[in-house]
Amino acid sequence: MAKQANLYSFPSVPEHLAPALRAYVISCQEAGLARHNVFKVAVSGGSLPKTLAQALLAPSTGPADQVKWDKWEIFFADERAVPLDHPDSNYFLLKQELLDKISGPQPTVHPIDVEYLNDTQELADQYEQVLVKSFASRDSVKLPIFDLLLLGCGPDGHTCSLFPGHELLRETSAWVAPIEDSPKPPPRRVTLTLPVVTHAVRIAFVATGAGKREVMKQIFEEGAAGGLPCALVNEGAGERASWFVDADAVEGVSYPRRPFSL
Ligand SMILES: O=C1O[C@H](COP(=O)(O)O)[C@@H](O)[C@H](O)[C@H]1O
Numbered sequence: 001m002a003k004q005a006n007l008y009s010f011p012s013v014p015e016h017l018a019p020a021l022r023a024y025v026i027s028c029q030e031a032g033l034a035r036h037n038v039f040k041v042a043v044s045g046g047s048l049p050k051t052l053a054q055a056l057l058a059p060s061t062g063p064a065d066q067v068k069w070d071k072w073e074i075f076f077a078d079e080r081a082v083p084l085d086h087p088d089s090n091y092f093l094l095k096q097e098l099l100d101k102i103s104g105p106q107p108t109v110h111p112i113d114v115e116y117l118n119d120t121q122e123l124a125d126q127y128e129q130v131l132v133k134s135f136a137s138r139d140s141v142k143l144p145i146f147d148l149l150l151l152g153c154g155p156d157g158h159t160c161s162l163f164p165g166h167e168l169l170r171e172t173s174a175w176v177a178p179i180e181d182s183p184k185p186p187p188r189r190v191t192l193t194l195p196v197v198t199h200a201v202r203i204a205f206v207a208t209g210a211g212k213r214e215v216m217k218q219i220f221e222e223g224a225a226g227g228l229p230c231a232l233v234n235e236g237a238g239e240r241a242s243w244f245v246d247a248d249a250v251e252g253v254s255y256p257r258r259p260f261s262l
Contacts (some may be wrong), residue, residue: 003239007220008260009250013169013208018054020260021206021244025056026121027146027262028063028202032147033071039147040134040193042075044160045090046152049097051206057101070105073134077151078161078191079127081120086187088186110134112190120178124190128176144175146200149192153207154184155226157215161191164228169194194229198236205230212249220255 010016023039032039043052056067080088091111099109110130116123135144151159163166163178171177171193179189197203207216218226224235234241250257 003214003242005234005237005243006239006258007243007245007250007255008182009245009247009257010260011247013051013246014054017206017208017244017246018051018058020144021051021204022055022058022065022067023248023251023262024204024242024244025150026067028073028148028204029046029068033068035147037071038073039068039071040073040075040144041148042077042146043090043094043150044077044152045079045093046154047208048150048152048206049094051208052150053098053101056098068105069102072107074107074109075131075134076111076127076148077149077159077197078189080186081112081117081123081188081190082113082186083117084111112134120180120188120190124174124176124178127190128174131175143196143199146196147202149197149200149203151197151203151205151233153205153212153219153230154214155211155228155254156183157219157230158184159205159230159233160197161189162194162197162229169229169232171195193204194236197233200237203233203237203241205241206234206245207243207249210248210251212245213251213253216250216253220250 029039060066076090079090082088084091115125116126131144135141153159157164174193175196177193182189219231224231
């Protein structure tokens with residue numbers, strides 16, 4: 001039987017979850033560097049960048065605990081069709097929470113091309129071309145393989161801009177797709193598609209707070225049968241998916257917790 005997603009639960013975010021997430025990201029970074037001397041990562045917006053900043057901006061504890069920012073290529077798992085300085089922009093959020101606070105060597109960051117904000121299909125196609133350039137030509141690469149995806153989980157079970165019951169969940173060809181009717185505002189967005197998400201080497205979800213408890217029950221107790229996008233990622237990725245959650249988010253959820261180890 002295929003191995004299941006890992007569920008790691010921590011008593012507190014700053015003291016326990018953030019250091020574990022840091023250790024996990026650094027291990028993915030080292031694996032990426034060993035593979036191709038670069039670390040290709042895509043990140044979500046929402047509540048994730050704040051936790052990510054707590055994890056990655058902490059002082060290094062030694063040579064094995066280095067975030068090698070200049071080796072990072074950062075992409076967006078989803079983005080809203082708004083200018084890059086708009087409060088709804090996932091880029092703007094990441095910039096405020098994390099990117100602007102990085103001192104020393106800087107990562108390469110790939111925001112959307114705002115020239116195409118009026119046409120979400122074109123916006124998605126252009127972003128797919130960014131991936132094509134980074135991951136070699138689309139003809140030779142069936143799907144881009146991110147070293148790590150850092151994802152959030154909405155209270156409705158959405159991840160990236162893949163929403164429950166939406167036709168986009170059936171997309172099998174595009175790497176990046178437009179959505180014009182996101183149930184969560186703003187409605188116009190672009191997102192990595194489900195096959196790209198499940199194809200990543202590693203996928204880390206971060207979900208914290210009691211507001212996520214009900215959806216965590218559905219994801220982990222009903223599994224893919226419940227149809228929620230996060231559960232579909234768990235099904236497709238199996239043990240390559242790891243959840244970093246706090247105790248509040250998973251209180252009463254019937255699913256085996258793993259002790260965190262690399
Ligand atoms: O709209 C979005 O929401 C999700 C989840 O956000 P959260 O605040 O509940 O963590 C986020 O992962 C996604 O990137 C964003 O566009």
